[in-house]
Amino acid sequence: MYFTRNLNEEILKHLNHFPVVVILGARQVGKTSLAKKLMESIEKECLYLDLELDSDINRLSEPELFFKLNKDKCIILDEVQRMPELFPLLRGIIDQDRKPGRFVLLGSANTHLLKLSSESLAGRVSYAELTGFLQNEISGKYNINDLWLKGGFPEAFFIKENDIRHVWYNSFIKTVTERDLPQLGLKISSKTVIRFIRMISSNQGGLTNKSNLSKSLGISNAQVNEILDYLEAVFLIRILEPYHVNIGKRLTKSPKIYIRDSGLMHFLNGIHDLNTLLGNHLVGNSWEGFCIEQIIGAIGDQYSCYFFRTQDQAESDLIICKGDKPLYCIEIKLTLNPQRSRSFSSVINDLKTKNNFVIIPECDSEYPLTDKILVTDLKSFISKFQ
Numbered sequence: 382m383y384f385t386r387n388l389n390e391e392i393l394k395h396l397n398h399f400p401v402v403v404i405l406g407a408r409q410v411g412k413t414s415l416a417k418k419l420m421e422s423i424e425k426e427c428l429y430l431d432l433e434l435d436s437d438i439n440r441l442s443e444p445e446l447f448f449k450l451n452k453d454k455c456i457i458l459d460e461v462q463r464m465p466e467l468f469p470l471l472r473g474i475i476d477q478d479r480k481p482g483r484f485v486l487l488g489s490a491n492t493h494l495l496k497l498s499s500e501s502l503a504g505r506v507s508y509a510e511l512t513g514f515l516q517n518e519i520s521g522k523y524n525i526n527d528l529w530l531k532g533g534f535p536e537a538f539f540i541k542e543n544d545i546r547h548v549w550y551n552s553f554i555k556t557v558t559e560r561d562l563p564q565l566g567l568k569i570s571s572k573t574v575i576r577f578i579r580m581i582s583s584n585q586g587g588l589t590n591k592s593n594l595s596k597s598l599g600i601s602n603a604q605v606n607e608i609l610d611y612l613e614a615v616f617l618i619r620i621l622e623p624y625h626v627n628i629g630k631r632l633t634k635s636p637k638i639y640i641r642d643s644g645l646m647h648f649l650n651g652i653h654d655l656n657t658l659l660g661n662h663l664v665g666n667s668w669e670g671f672c673i674e675q676i677i678g679a680i681g682d683q684y685s686c687y688f689f690r691t692q693d694q695a696e697s698d699l700i701i702c703k704g705d706k707p708l709y710c711i712e713i714k715l716t717l718n719p720q721r722s723r724s725f726s727s728v729i730n731d732l733k734t735k736n737n738f739v740i741i742p743e744c745d746s747e748y749p750l751t752d753k754i755l756v757t758d759l760k761s762f763i764s765k766f767q
Contacts (some may be wrong), residue, residue: 382539383414383418384514384518384519384522385418385513385518386411386415386418386518387416387517387518387679388404388415388509388511388729389415389419389422391509392415392419392509393419393422393423393486393497394558395509396419396423396455396481396482397481397482397505398481398507398695399481399482399505399506399507400475400479400480400482400483400484400505400506400516401471401475401483401484401485401486401502401505401506401507402482402484402485402486402506402507402508402509403485403486403487403488403506403508403509404416404485404487404509404510404511405488405489405491405508405509405510405511405616406510406511406512406533406616407489407513407615407616407617407641407642408489408553408556408557408561408615408746409534409537409603409667410511410512410513410533410534410535410616411511411513411534411535411554412459412487412489412511413431413459413487415511416429416457416485416487417429418541418656418660419664420455420457421579421589422747423455423482425453425454425455425482426453427445427454427457427458427536428451428453428454428455428456428457429459430456430457430458430459431459431663432458432459432460432461432463432464433459433463438464441464441467442694443467443648444467444470445470445474445610445663447469448470448474449474452474452483454481455482455483455484455485456484456485457484457485457486457487458484458485458486458487459487460488460489461486461487461488462486462488462489462490462565463564468500468501468502469501470663471484471501471502471575472501472502472505475502475505476505479505486519489561489615489616490561490565490615491510491613491614491615491616504738508727510616510682511682512533512641512674513532513533513534513535513641513642513674513677514528514535514538515533515675515678515763516528516675516679516759516761516763517679517760517763517764517767519538520760522606523538525742525759525760526655528643528671529658529668529671530643530644530647530654530655530658531546531643531644531665532642532643532644532645532646532647533642533643533644533674534642534644534645536549536643537549537550537553537644543653543654544653546644546646546648546653547653549673550644550645550648551648551677552643553645554575554578554648554649557569557615557617558571558574558575558578558739559571560610561615561616562574563594565611565614565615566605566611567603567608568730569600569604569606569607569608573598573600573608574608574612575596576598577598577608577694578610578612578617578618578640578649579649580594580597580598581618581636581638581640582640582645582646582649582650583649583650583663584638585639585640585663585666585667585669585670586637586638586639586664586666586670587637587638587666588633588635588636588637589609589620589635589636589637589638591605591606592658601681603765607664609638616619617640617641617645618638618639618641619638619639619641619670619673619674619677620636620637620638621637621638621639621673621687621688622687622688623635623636623687623688623689623690624687624688624689624702624707624732625638625699626650626707626731626732631691631692631693632689632690632691632692633690635690635692639673639674640670640671641670641674642674643670643671643674645669646670647667648767650663652667664715665715668713668715668742669698669713669715672698672699672713672740672759673686673698673699673713674761675759675763676697676699676701676710676711676719676741676759676762679766679767680701680762680763681766683703684701684702684703684708685701685702685703686700686701686702687699687700687702688700688708688754689710689728689731691727691728691731694724695724695725695727695728695731696724696725696728697710697711697712697725697728697729697732698709698712698713699713699765700732700734707732707734708734708735708736709736709737710725710729710734710736710737711737711738711762712725712738712739712740713739713740714739714740714741715741715742716741717741717742717743719739719741719750719756721750721751725737725739725754726743726751726753726754729753729754737753737754737755738754738755738756738757738762739754739755739756739757740758740759740762741756741757741758742759743758744756744757744758744761747761
């Protein structure tokens with residue numbers, strides 16, 4: 382089953398203007414399916430190569446010759462970070478003929494691939510990140526609780542049996558930690574990395590405590606930073622930075638860390654069905670992380686997102702900014718009957734935001750909680766950006 386992804390039209394538009402379009406995203410998030418769907422709409426003939434297959438790697442044994450012989454095609458290279466030596470060559474090939482839509486590059490390693498492409502393809506490339514399923518992509522066929530429980534990885538989402546989905550996620554995390562991360566250069570043992578991931582998931586959305594991670598795992602602070610960098614690079618975690626502004630109060634400086642996919646977070650905490658989730662002490666953290674990931678995935682990169690917390694515990698779960706200016710102040714609550722929070726009101730007064738929302742699971746229509754705060758649900762809030 383294939384659901385149309387929000388990025389479809391954006392990528393097709395970019396292909397009309399840039400020689401190279403890079404599609405980034407986690408392993409198994411649907412990049413290959415998206416690329417093959419795009420092939421139906423790209424006007425020129427397309428040629429797809431999967432660089433995890435030896436047979437396709439062999440076709441690039443003479444890459445310059447291969448690219449020149451297929452210069453009139455749109456060449457799609459999947460898992461392109463596995464052949465970093467291609468990037469300088471692509472620059473030369475493109476500069477000989479800078480027609481738009483020549484290459485689509487798919488990659489599962491954010492920092493690594495961005496570094497390679499920005500050094501070699503500056504001015505020739507556009508980027509798009511494919512996330513897991515967003516709520517408007519599955520709306521009308523599945524409800525939001527399905528997406529929250531199962532997560533946004535397409536294969537895992539469509540698995541009906543909880544035990545089989547457990548097997549899928551187990552295989553996924555083993556592949557990432559035992560193959561992908563070592564291939565990218567992480568030399569810390571996969572067992573330590575898995576323990577690290579489980580510690581993060583059991584404190585979903587908590588402030589980063591690198592000293593605690595270091596002591597618990599018997600590794601150095603430098604190794605903690607290294608693991609965090611690699612996990613962020615393969616889209617496994619989101620590091621949400623605090624918003625800093627001079628308001629005459631002491632502000633929290635440590636970032637928050639979330640497992641990006643709610644289904645993976647549930648797997649790591651032994652949660653396999655909705656009733657177990659609702660009875661788990663992490664249910665509020667899970668809902669918060671799910672909403673944040675859905676919002677960031679939907680609103681686009683023209684906005685930047687943070688959280689805000691003072692030392693006296695005034696807090697907003699998400700601040701949406703344009704440039705340096707905070708536009709939206711958001712509190713995320715797993716309740717159908719939210720109450721006015723002195724903490725949230727204090728943040729609004731500090732930041733002077735005009736768009737302030739409490740997001741709850743279900744809300745038939747927006748209603749005012751105070752003269753400065755509206756209550757809404759996730760779908761309605763995201764629709765303001767579409």
